[in-house]
Amino acid sequence: MGEFTSPAAREQAIEKAHQAFSAGKWSTATELFEKLYTDQQTAEFNRYLVASLYHDEKYLAAEQYAAEQDTVYLASAETFQLRLDVALKNQQFIFAREFCELPSAQAWRETGITQITAAEEAARQTLGETQRVRAKQFYHLGDVSFGEQRQRLEQARQLPLKEFMQGIQYLLVDPFLHPLMRATLLEELLRLRTTQTVQVHWLDDQTYVVDTSQLQPVGASSAAQQIQRYLHENLAQQDPMLMANISQTITLQLMMLYPFIDKIIKNPVAWVRLVARQSVTDQADDAELEEINVWQHRLNRYMAALFGSIDDKNHEKP
Numbered sequence: 001m002g003e004f005t006s007p008a009a010r011e012q013a014i015e016k017a018h019q020a021f022s023a024g025k026w027s028t029a030t031e032l033f034e035k036l037y038t039d040q041q042t043a044e045f046n047r048y049l050v051a052s053l054y055h056d057e058k059y060l061a062a063e064q065y066a067a068e069q070d071t072v073y074l075a076s077a078e079t080f081q082l083r084l085d086v087a088l089k090n091q092q093f094i095f096a097r098e099f100c101e102l103p104s105a106q107a108w109r110e111t112g113i114t115q116i117t118a119a120e121e122a123a124r125q126t127l128g129e130t131q132r133v134r135a136k137q138f139y140h141l142g143d144v145s146f147g148e149q150r151q152r153l154e155q156a157r158q159l160p161l162k163e164f165m166q167g168i169q170y171l172l173v174d175p176f177l178h179p180l181m182r183a184t185l186l187e188e189l190l191r192l193r194t195t196q197t198v199q200v201h202w203l204d205d206q207t208y209v210v211d212t213s214q215l216q217p218v219g220a221s222s223a224a225q226q227i228q229r230y231l232h233e234n235l236a237q238q239d240p241m242l243m244a245n246i247s248q249t250i251t252l253q254l255m256m257l258y259p260f261i262d263k264i265i266k267n268p269v270a271w272v273r274l275v276a277r278q279s280v281t282d283q284a285d286d287a288e289l290e291e292i293n294v295w296q297h298r299l300n301r302y303m304a305a306l307f308g309s310i311d312d313k314n315h316e317k318p
Contacts (some may be wrong), residue, residue, distance in 0.1 A: 003039040010039065021048060026056035037065070043072035051082055059089040074104040084112055088119045091127070094157040094164055098191040120160035134159055138167040142176035146306055149181050165194070173201045179256040179302055183218070186259055190215040202260065203298065210259060218254050223265035227254075227272050235276070246276050252306075253299050264295055271296075 004010040017032035029052040037045040046069045053062035066073065066086050073083035087096040093116060099105060100112040124131060138156035141149045156164060168185050171177055182200070189198070195213040202208055218224060227250055235243035250272060257264050265271050270283040274292055284292070 003035045010036070017048065021052060024055070026052050030056055030058070041068070043069060043075075046072060047079060047082070050086060054082065054086055054089070059086065062086045063090045063092065070099065071104075073099075074102065077108055080105060080108045080112070084115060088116065091119075091123055091158040093120055093123070093160055094188070094192070097161060098188075101191065101193045116161075120162075124160060131159060131163065135163050135167060138164075139170050141171055141181060142174040146178050146181065149178065153181070153184065161192075169198055173199050173207060175201050175205070177201075178306065179203060180252065180306065183255040183258040186210075186212075186215060187218075190217065200259075203256065208260075215259060218258050218261070221254070221261040221265075223261050223268045223271070224254050226268035227265075230269055230272055242276065246272065249275055249303075252303055253296070256299055256302055267292070 004013060013032055013036055017029055017036060020026075020029040020032060030049065033045055033049040033052055037049050046065060050062045050066045053059075053065065063086050066083055070083065073079045083099065084096055087093075087099065096116045096119075097113070100109045100116070105112065134155050137152045138159065141152055144152070156167060159167070168189065171185060172182060186200070189212045193213075197209050197211050200208050200210050219228075231243055231247060231250075235246065253275075254261055267284050267288060270280045270288065271292055273280045273283060274289070274296065280289060
């Protein structure tokens, strides 16, 4: 029965939890709803637990639990406001803005953005030095390992939008930034629904101008969709293990090629068959296969660097 010896014991705990919540006994409510949520990870228990923690001023724990089920807070104006309040108490400004940009949040978006903007300005006044350190570390992501880059990005999501965007614009032209991190930053712009243009230093050592309002998810590319269709139709039943391995490799490749996936993968079937080490002689001519091989060799070197197979050469361009 998990946390409870019987259904009756669970029902009794639910009643006590609601009574504590209604009485404003936040520590008691937190303890009871935490047990209930551990037993059953329902949307209702999550919301009550997060609300209890928020009122008990345990903001970090509230953020951690809320992040497990963000979408359940789009059910009403009240739950939306709770999720926004929790995020802002933790200076999660970028998440808060992305949350407001979700289609289901349209009715509350304007008031939400107003609250975020005010909270960002307050943070500038009270957390000035902390914000400067975060910004400086963020702007120099290319100087550290990929693991450290991810940590610094998470910290940078606590920056106000203006400083966050300045960092992204600087980083997108950094030739030493790992392509997976570049893709991650571009996806941040997609979730933020930005409409400006940015310069992007890409895998071919060329700099491109990208209209962020035209960005689409990685999986929306024509090549990605054709590859997934081929995998499910040809490998899913034959060799599920091979399909899982191939899917993982290709997912990383697609991210590194973002946002110019379709520019490079012109023959998705030949591409995936080459990754799977299957015959491709009937899929493409020699020139096309050579081009695919060149790109896959380049991407494989980036993946080797990512997984630590190239010692300390992470910052050398393949």
